[in-house]
Amino acid sequence: MSNEFDLTAWLKKTTETVNHSLDQLLPFEDVKPTTLHKAMRYSVFAGGKRVRPAILLASVDACGGNPESALPLACAVECIHTYSLIHDDLPAMDNDDFRRGRPTNHKVFGEGLAILAGDGLLTEAFALAAHWKAVTRYNHKDVMAELAYQAGSLQMVGGQAIDLESEGKAITREELKYIHERKTSALLCLSTRLGGMAADCTEEQLKALTDFGYKVGLAFQIIDDILDVTQSTEKLGKTAGKDVQEQKATYPALVGLEKSKQLAAELTKEAFDSLHIFNGKAVILEALAEKLLNRDH
């Protein structure tokens, strides 16, 4: 089914739309404090693939909603993703000098401003979400609670904390799953769920989208681990082999490369299964999941 759908064209158009919205909705570079807004925009427009906004808008489509009305939420999720990368790259965290082939935020603007740019983007996510128009089943209370939960200390920030504490330590597969669920699945669940909410979805649809986001998220992160081992720095646009070098726990390190690939494939199959209730209407989500699993960088 997804073979008939031109995902490349859809992604190109969707990325352009999201980029345009982000450009319009974020404070411009000439708005005071200009350095702060430059720093925020530097990372937001650093060539990100807009995977999360795409998944959010594909979820809107699966539920028959209007993608345009969901753009403020798609931008909000991208701001949260970008802020998490800025803070994660800091010397006190992952200490990475490059991201998407460009110097990381703190290498360009300094650590203090990078911390503030991250804080600004996290806060801006909620400002953007306030631009969304509520629907019959879901209002701003739901959206605010959802953003805060998935991005907060029980989910995304929690995953980063455990990840930070686990560096150089031997951890179990269960612990690694805990980290991956929070560092990656949380924002993908946020994306599918906000997409569903924007489309005024039913409870059953929201549950299916949650399952899908969770499973694609886990698969996505296992593939990230695999690519770190198998691909070059040039291809990835970030330092390859860094996980091994820093003795980071990864699926390939814990269960081997082949088993990791198999796990990712299984999770993707389960993700597809959870889309059954859309009766073939979740074409874009299916195509996206296939692409995310088969990517090589």
Next chain:
Amino acid sequence: MSNEFDLTAWLKKTTETVNHSLDQLLPFEDVKPTTLHKAMRYSVFAGGKRVRPAILLASVDACGGNPESALPLACAVECIHTYSLIHDDLPAMDNDDFRRGRPTNHKVFGEGLAILAGDGLLTEAFALAAHWKAVTRYNHKDVMAELAYQAGSLQMVGGQAIDLESEGKAITREELKYIHERKTSALLCLSTRLGGMAADCTEEQLKALTDFGYKVGLAFQIIDDILDVTQSTEKLGKTAGKDVQEQKATYPALVGLEKSKQLAAELTKEAFDSLHIFNGKAVILEALAEKLLNRDH
């Protein structure tokens, strides 16, 4: 009028209530990730005077609202204040080892976790705000937009960015006012305005509360600058004389001590004037403003 009111007793009770709510609403220390939640609670329960929640609840009272219903918003504002202190104390920012007489968050938990504890508290603020019950005139969209605006890159985070960039540089009085408005008035306006909103206030009341918050905030920060020059480290519970030592621009440095005191008094008078429309009902707000102006630490 405010002489008849027992502010000390009210503040004691209010602080207890806010502390109890924060304790109940924030993730407990034994919730995973335990170190992260310990770090978040370490700074939230570090002896803060709960000035912003008190101003929020006093604003509710001035508008005849129910303080209990506003507690989630009071806690949200305190979380934002606490996160800003954690990030502000980091080596890349103000580089402070002590806060309220205790080691700062990163001195106890390390820089990485301190960054994440701040991120967690900022996100938690919105989770708490989602617990609030909407009223006739204001809903979660208004509250989310208000929190994001006052805490965001145009206000609080923006003030910190300019403050960071101005260190060791000669700045104008206008520039200093810009910083103070954002580093202090923004969160006080947030407090008075959310208090008003929680009490379903009129547009006229909201405007008066905004003026009051703005002016008390500026006065509050000028007094902070004055105390840094005139008081001991022991009395302040943080390193005294730090502004002078780091050649930070302050009102005493730019206009002198006496002129600074006079400015603070003038702003407080203007703040009182803005409460006229409450016809004597803003007893607690008036008493609070008097206390904030006459404090010696």
